[in-house]
Amino acid sequence: NTWAGGTGGSDTAGIGGKGGPYRLDTGLAHEIFQLSDEEKKNVSAEVNEAARAMAQEALQKRLEEINMSGEEGEAYMKFQEAVAGQVDQLRVVLESIRTRQTERQWLKLQSQGELDEARLVDGMIGEKLVIFAS
Numbered sequence: 001n002t003w004a005g006g007t008g009g010s011d012t013a014g015i016g017g018k019g020g021p022y023r024l025d026t027g028l029a030h031e032i033f034q035l036s037d038e039e040k041k042n043v044s045a046e047v048n049e050a051a052r053a054m055a056q057e058a059l060q061k062r063l064e065e066i067n068m069s070g071e072e073g074e075a076y077m078k079f080q081e082a083v084a085g086q087v088d089q090l091r092v093v094l095e096s097i098r099t100r101q102t103e104r105q106w107l108k109l110q111s112q113g114e115l116d117e118a119r120l121v122d123g124m125i126g127e128k129l130v131i132f133a134s
Helices: 037-041 045-065 070-103 117-124
Strands: 107-110 131-133
Touching: 045 070
Parallel strands: none
Antiparallel strands: 107 131
């Protein structure tokens, strides 16, 4: 099946439709039609319950894979939610550091470029190479 569950309808894992457990994108060049949020919410209680049961089953399977009990999983989620904001901030800081490291590599003692403020005194006493370039 090219679309692995269809391209629409209800209760499918395809690339459209409503009420399915997830969406798939095959990477092929095709037009995707999105349903409105109101239409997506308009699913039966049975579908919602089935999706909830599938999610719970997947969680239990994952907890078993990592040798964690349900109580430990709940405790982990509680702690994870408490520090989620700080973790996101740390990711931003680390990404900016990584970007800055690769963005510019300064070469000191150049005759063309930007003024090296750390060498202002040297420039005043006659040093000519007080410029750095990227």
